[in-house]
Amino acid sequence: MSDVESGSIEADAEGPDAASVQTPWWRRPWALATGAGIAVIALGIGGGLIGSGILNGSRGAGACDAISVSERALPSVVTVWATGQRGSGNGSGAVIDADGLIVTNDHVIAPAVTGTRVTGSLAVTLADGERLDAELVGRDPQTDLAVLRVSRDGGLPEIAFGDSAQVRTGQPVVALGAPLGQSNTVTSGIISALNRSLTLPTGDGGVTVITGALQTDAAINPGNSGGALVDCDGRLIGVNTAISTVPDSEGGGSGGSIGIGFAVPSDTVQAITDELVASGRVDHPSFGIEVSTLTPSAAAQFGVPPGLVITSVVEGGSADQGGLQVGDLITRIGSQSAPTAAHLAAVTVRAAPGDEVEVTFLRREKTRTATLTLQPNPAS
Incomplete structure (x- = not known):
C-alpha cells in the first residue's frame, strides 16, 4: 500500500465572494467546497x-x-497481507464463517485488486501464526468492506x-x-x-x-x-x-x-457481506447527478437556502427521470435539509435500487418537489 491517504470529516469551506459573481446563482458553475478540520x-x-x-x-x-x-x-482475528503493483501492506480481518470466509476493509485489499480481479496476491496470517493464501469473494468500496476466502482442513474459529x-x-x-x-x-x-x-x-x-x-x-x-x-x-x-x-x-x-x-x-x-457472498457484488443505487455544495455562508449572500447545485445530470438516470435539471438547487433530501454531498452519498449507501426518495429543490426562485426512484449505479 502507498502512503496513508487522508480525508476530512464533513466540513464545508466558505463559498466565493459575492462581489465577484456577475451571473445569477443558479447559473454559476459552483465548485464543491471542502474545508479543513480534524x-x-x-x-x-x-x-x-x-x-x-x-x-x-x-x-x-x-x-x-x-x-x-x-x-x-482473538482466535477469529487474522492479519491480512496485500501485494500488488501499487505497493504492499497489511491490515486486519475477522473470520465470519468456519469454512474460511473473512471480512476486512476494502482499502486493505485494494493494492492487490483491480476492479473485481486480483492482480497481485492476498494472504492471511491466522492467530496461531499459520499463513494461508486468500482469494477475493467480493468487494464494496462504497462501504469499505471486502470478503476473502481461505481453505484449511478442519475449518476456522468464527466470530x-x-x-x-x-x-x-x-x-x-x-x-x-x-x-x-x-x-x-x-x-x-x-x-x-x-x-x-x-x-x-x-x-x-x-x-x-x-x-x-x-x-x-x-x-x-x-x-x-x-x-x-x-x-x-x-x-x-x-x-x-x-x-x-x-x-x-x-x-x-x-x-x-x-x-x-x-x-x-x-x-x-x-x-x-451476505450480498458479497451471494453474488460477489453489492448493487448500490445512484441519483445520476453530479453536484457542488452551496454552503450556508455562500447561500446567504444570494438570499437562497444552502444545499446542492446540480452540475450535470445522467441521461435516463434517477434525477433525469424525476425532472431535475442542471442548475437546480437541492435544498432537502428526504428529511435532511441543507444537504451536503456527504448526505447524498449516505442515501445511496443505505438505499436499494427501486427505493423512492423525495427531494425539494429551487429552480429560478421557485420551490418544487420531486419523488425520485433510485436506479442502479452503473459502476456498482
Whole structure:
C-alpha cells in the first residue's frame, strides 16, 4: 500500500465572494467546497490505505474482562497481507464463517485488486501464526468492506455477530487486530459516540461516506483496519476502519491514535457481506447527478437556502427521470435539509435500487418537489 491517504470529516469551506459573481446563482458553475478540520485516515500499513462494555453483558458501567474477551474472540482475528503493483501492506480481518470466509476493509485489499480481479496476491496470517493464501469473494468500496476466502482442513474459529443497533454510548468494548503489523493485539475502551458519518477516500482513489459509524476511544492504529471491535461477550459489533488525527502545520495528520477511532457497524457488515457472498457484488443505487455544495455562508449572500447545485445530470438516470435539471438547487433530501454531498452519498449507501426518495429543490426562485426512484449505479 502507498502512503496513508487522508480525508476530512464533513466540513464545508466558505463559498466565493459575492462581489465577484456577475451571473445569477443558479447559473454559476459552483465548485464543491471542502474545508479543513480534524483529519480522518483509513487505517492500513505499507503502500496503501489502512484502517485504521460491560462486564457480564454488552451494556453498563465498568470495563470488559479483556482476558476473557481475548480468549474468546482473538482466535477469529487474522492479519491480512496485500501485494500488488501499487505497493504492499497489511491490515486486519475477522473470520465470519468456519469454512474460511473473512471480512476486512476494502482499502486493505485494494493494492492487490483491480476492479473485481486480483492482480497481485492476498494472504492471511491466522492467530496461531499459520499463513494461508486468500482469494477475493467480493468487494464494496462504497462501504469499505471486502470478503476473502481461505481453505484449511478442519475449518476456522468464527466470530459471533453482535447487534450494533443495541450498542450504547459508554459501553465498554475491545478492539483486536494487527496495528503496525503487530498481530494479535488487543486494546480496550468504550463506545464514545454513535451514528457518525465519515467522508473517506476509497482504495480505488474515489470518495465514499461511511454512515452510522461507531466511535471508540479504544486504541486503533494503522494496521487495525478490518479488525474486530467486539463487546464484552466477544461478539462483533463493528469493523475498525478509520481514525481521526490532529492536523499539523502543513495540514497533514500524525497518523497515530488520539483516541478517536471509527468502526463500520456490524449490522451493515452483516448485510454487505451476505450480498458479497451471494453474488460477489453489492448493487448500490445512484441519483445520476453530479453536484457542488452551496454552503450556508455562500447561500446567504444570494438570499437562497444552502444545499446542492446540480452540475450535470445522467441521461435516463434517477434525477433525469424525476425532472431535475442542471442548475437546480437541492435544498432537502428526504428529511435532511441543507444537504451536503456527504448526505447524498449516505442515501445511496443505505438505499436499494427501486427505493423512492423525495427531494425539494429551487429552480429560478421557485420551490418544487420531486419523488425520485433510485436506479442502479452503473459502476456498482
